[in-house]
Structures are given as structure tokens and as C-alpha cells.
Amino acid sequence: MSDGDLERFVRAQEGVHDQALAELRDGRKRSHWMWFVFPQLAGLGRSATAQHYAIDGLDEARAYLAHPLLGPRLVExxxxxxxxxxxxxxxxxxxxxxxxxxxxMTLFAHAAEDAAPFRAVLDRWFHGTEDPLTVRLLDVGG
Structure with a gap:
């Protein structure tokens, strides 16, 4: 996986990432950034935008986490x-x-060496429960 494959996320987040963080800090998402700030596994979203920003699998999720800009932004x-x-x-x-x-958060909890930031979101907002369809598509059991 080359960094070039992830450039779609870098371009999309340009000028939007800080706004996304501000909205989260305010406790309410108000604009459209979900697809590229918290990307999902391929096979879940049906829209063209969702498909464009879909993560192919654990390898691409790990590459996203290892990216020098995208990984730290996702954790933050x-x-x-x-x-x-x-x-x-x-x-x-x-x-x-x-x-x-x-x-x-389910996808990146499975991809990350340190799943704590992603598990914290699952714990706080989803009673610690992973998304079952993501787990099934990852074929990791559980």
C-alpha cells in the first residue's frame, strides 16, 4: 500500500480536520466529514462518497494508521x-x-497495535460493543 493510495484522505481532510475536531469538542457534528475522518470498511457504505473513502481491509487500515498525518489525526x-x-x-x-x-472504531481497533483510543470510543458511546457487520466483513470472529 503506497501513501499515494491514501492521498484521497489527505486531500479531503485539508481545511476540514480542524473543523471536525471543533465539532466533536462542542459535542455535535454539524458538517460533512465522517467518510474521511472516521473511514469505514469497504462493503458498508452504498453512496459513491462512502465507496470512494472505504478502507479495503486490515492492510489499508494499518497503512492509514502508519501514515505520518492520517494516523495521528485519527487517534486525536x-x-x-x-x-x-x-x-x-x-x-x-x-x-x-x-x-x-x-x-x-471497530475497524481501527482491530488494525491498531494500540487499540485503546478506538476502544475508548466504543466503550463511551456503544457500551463497548463492536459493529457486528464490520467484524463479520473482517472475518475476525467475535
Whole structure:
């Protein structure tokens, strides 16, 4: 996996990442950045945008985490999300995007050497429960 394959995320996050963090810190997502800030596993999203930003599998997820810009940004966004001042995942992300957040955190919890930031989001907002469809698509059991 080359860094060039991940450039779609770098380009998409340009000028948006700070806004995403600000919204999470405020406890409410208000704009459209979910696909490329908390990407999901391929096979989940149906829209063209979701498919464009879908992560192919554990190898691409690990490459994303190892990327010098994307990895630290994802960890930071997860840490902010885990401590956001909201009452529920639906309040923080909105209903549809809460499902996307859960699937993204499940994917990266399985891909990361240090899953703690992603598990913290799952623990805080989803009672520690992984997204079952993501787990099934990863074929990791559980």
C-alpha cells in the first residue's frame, strides 16, 4: 500500500480536520466529514462518497494508521470523540453517522497495535460493543 493510495484522505481532510475536531469538542457534528475522518470498511457504505473513502481491509487500515498525518489525526479525533460533551452517540454524530463511527472504531481497533483510543470510543458511546457487520466483513470472529 503506497501513501499515494491514501492521498484521497489527505486531500479531503485539508481545511476540514480542524473543523471536525471543533465539532466533536462542542459535542455535535454539524458538517460533512465522517467518510474521511472516521473511514469505514469497504462493503458498508452504498453512496459513491462512502465507496470512494472505504478502507479495503486490515492492510489499508494499518497503512492509514502508519501514515505520518492520517494516523495521528485519527487517534486525536478518536480521543476527542471519546471525551466529547454529548449525551449519546446519536447526539454527537447523528443517527446514521453514529453507526459509521462505531464501524470505523471497530475497524481501527482491530488494525491498531494500540487499540485503546478506538476502544475508548466504543466503550463511551456503544457500551463497548463492536459493529457486528464490520467484524463479520473482517472475518475476525467475535
Amino acid at each position: 479525533a478518536a480521543r476527542v470523540a471519546a471525551t466529547a460533551p454529548a449525551r449519546s452517540a446519536d447526539d454527537l454524530f447523528g443517527g446514521i453517522d453514529a453507526m459509521k463511527a462505531r464501524s470505523s
